[in-house]
Every structure is written in C-alpha cells, then in structure tokens.
Amino acid sequence: MNNHLVVENVHLTFGGVQALKGISLSVRQGELVPIIGPNGAGKSSLLNAISGLYMPQRGCIEFDRMPLVGRKPHQVAQLGIARTFQNIGLFPELSVLDNLLVGSHLHMRSSLLAGGLYWGPARREEGIQEHAMRLVAEKLGVAAHLQREVGSLPYGMQKRVELGRALAQSPRLLLLDEPMAGMNRQEKQEMARRILDIHRGTTMTIIMIEHDMGVVMDLSQRIFVLDSGKCIAAGTPTEIGRDPAVIRAYLGEQRGEARELSGIA
Numbered sequence: 001m002n003n004h005l006v007v008e009n010v011h012l013t014f015g016g017v018q019a020l021k022g023i024s025l026s027v028r029q030g031e032l033v034p035i036i037g038p039n040g041a042g043k044s045s046l047l048n049a050i051s052g053l054y055m056p057q058r059g060c061i062e063f064d065r066m067p068l069v070g071r072k073p074h075q076v077a078q079l080g081i082a083r084t085f086q087n088i089g090l091f092p093e094l095s096v097l098d099n100l101l102v103g104s105h106l107h108m109r110s111s112l113l114a115g116g117l118y119w120g121p122a123r124r125e126e127g128i129q130e131h132a133m134r135l136v137a138e139k140l141g142v143a144a145h146l147q148r149e150v151g152s153l154p155y156g157m158q159k160r161v162e163l164g165r166a167l168a169q170s171p172r173l174l175l176l177d178e179p180m181a182g183m184n185r186q187e188k189q190e191m192a193r194r195i196l197d198i199h200r201g202t203t204m205t206i207i208m209i210e211h212d213m214g215v216v217m218d219l220s221q222r223i224f225v226l227d228s229g230k231c232i233a234a235g236t237p238t239e240i241g242r243d244p245a246v247i248r249a250y251l252g253e254q255r256g257e258a259r260e261l262s263g264i265a
Contacts, residue, residue: 004027004028004029004030004031004063004064004172005026005050005061005062005063005173005207006060006061006062007024007025007026007049007059007060007061008059008060008062009023009024009058009059010022010023010024010046010058010059010060010061011056011057011058011059012042012045012049012054012056012057012229018229019042019045019054019229020042020045020046020049020056020229021228021229022059022230023042023046023226023229023230023231024059025224025231025234027205027207029203029205030202030203030204030205031205031206031221031222032195032196032205032206032219032220032221033205033207033208033223033224034209034210034216034219034220034223034224035207035209035223035224035225036209036210036211036213036216036223036224036225036240037226037227037249038227038249041226041228041249042226042230043209043226044086044177044209045229046226047083047175047177047207047209049061050175051073051076051077051081051083051175052072052074053073055069055070056069063079063080063081064079064172066079068081077169080170080172080173081171081174081175082103082166082167082173083166083174083175083176083177084162084163084165084166084175084176084177084179085162085177086178086181088155088158088159088162089162090150090151090158090161090162091150092149092150092151093149093151094149094150095146095147095148095149096137096142096145096147096148096150096153097130097134097137097146099150099161099164099165100133100136100137100161100164100165100168101129101130101133101168102165102168103164103165103166103167103168103169104129104132104133104168104169133168134146136164136167136168137164139164139194139197140161140163140164140167140194141160141190141194142157142161142164155182155183155187156187156190159179159180159182159183159187159191160194162179163176163179163191163194163195172203172204172205173204173205173206173207174204174205174206174207175207175208176195176207176208176209176210177209178209178210179191179195179208179210180192180210180212180215188212192218192219195208195219196219216237217237220237221236221237222235222236223235223236223237223240225243225245225246225249227245232245232246232249233245233246
C-alpha cells in the first residue's frame with residue numbers, strides 16, 4: 001500500500017524546550033500503528049503537529065502527498081483527518097446523539113439560513129446524519145444511551161462517545177491520543193475490541209498513542225517508539241519488545257539490561 005502519512009525531519013520547539021528533534025516516519029494506508037514512549041517523549045506533540053494545532057519550525061508533514069504544515073486544524077480536518085484528545089472534550093449537558101452530530105458537521109452542506117430554519121434540504125440532511133450517527137453508536141456499543149446526557153455516563157462510556165465523535169467525521173486518518181487513559185482493565189479490553197472492529201475491513205489509517213504495553217502488543221503489527229523528541233525504533237511487537245534502546249528508554253540503562261517490554265504497563 002502507499003504511504004498515507006509521511007513525517008520528515010520535523011522539529012518543534014517551545015522556547016528553549018525541543019519537543020520534537022528531527023522525527024521522521026511514514027505510515028501506510030490502512031495500518032493501525034501505535035506510538036509508544038515514556039512521558040515527555042513527544043508523542044502528543046507529534047499528533048498536534050499532524051493535526052495543525054502546532055506548527056513545526058522545520059521539516060514537512062504530508063498526507064496523501066498534500067502538505068499539512070501551515071494548515072489550520074479545521075483545514076486539516078477537511079482533508080479527512082480526525083483526532084481524539086487525552087482529556088475528554090465532550091459537551092456533558094448534551095445528549096450522546098447531539099455530541100455525535102457535532103462531529104458530523106463537516107458533512108453538512110445546507111446553508112446557515114436553511115439550517116437555522118430547519119426546513120427543506122436542511123431537514124433531510126439532518127435526518128441522514130442522524131441515521132449515520134446511530135450506526136456509529138451501534139458500532140461503539142452506546143446506541144442504548146443516545147438520549148442520555150453524556151455527563152451522566154461512566155467514564156469508559158464517555159471515552160467511547162468521544163471516539164464516536166471523531167468517527168462521525170468519516171476520517172481517512174484517525175489520530176487517537178491515549179483513548180484508554182484512565183480506564184480499568186475491563187474497559188480497556190472493551191475499547192481495544194471496538195477499535196479493532198472499526199478498523200477491520202476498512203481502509204482507514206489509525207495512529208494511536210497508548211501506554212499499556214499489553215494492549216499495544218495485542219493490537220499492532222508495527223510500532224513506533226519515541227524518546228526525548230526522537231523516533232528511536234520502529235518494528236513489530238516482538239522486535240520492539242527486545243530492542244535494547246527501547247528497553248533502556250523505559251527502564252533505564254542498568255535495570256533494562258536483561259528485560260523485555262512485554263510485561264510493562
């Protein structure tokens with residue numbers, strides 16, 4: 001398959017802090033690729049650079065051969081890139097359905113006046129989008145809660161709704177920033193299963209930041225490892241689990257000498 005996303009020699013600096021130091025990597029269309037690394041490795045900074053929240057000082061990022069650096073977040077989204085964040089950013093007073101519909105606004109074509117009056121094409125379009133959001137809710141196991149306020153749902157369920165809001169954009173590239181953060185083991189397993197179900201049988205590319213090594217090893221065929229703003233390794237779960245540089249990044253020089261990463265959470 002073709003490279004869907006190419007990051008080449010990207011540098012990102014905040015004052016005197018170098019968040020990214022010449023990162024280069026490429027992801028093929030249809031891959032599900034975790035990005036792992038210790039805290040402060042630059043993982044979220046990389047996703048923010050891809051999605052247009054941060055502008056690198058050097059380097060280039062291309063999606064389907066289209067440059068992303070310099071585009072605003074909404075322009076990046078219009079190219080087919082959606083993302084979630086570490087912290088839940090839903091509207092707690094709105095229903096699950098309304099939160100999902102917020103994510104689908106990119107596909108609305110009716111004029112502002114027609115939408116405000118809710119007549120003619122706007123009403124038909126709203127009906128189409130609502131049906132599509134019900135299908136998304138079914139995939140994520142939240143269909144029974146569509147009319148409930150998001151703030152009343154358990155934390156793990158809210159994370160699934162946030163994933164659904166990103167999916168509502170019908171993305172070709174989905175960026176997941178710690179989608180299982182704060183979940184218990186059962187919630188993580190359920191979320192992992194939902195992500196696999198969504199990815200299976202599609203051409204959607206998924207890049208996911210995740211700290212739980214058990215989940216990472218089960219989900220992926222290829223993994224990128226970041227440390228101190230650099231990409232220090234890329235390979236299969238077995239290769240990454242035995243890579244001395246990766247083990248040192250997680251455990252330190254002496255503690256990591258004879259260890260593998262498979263048991264590290």
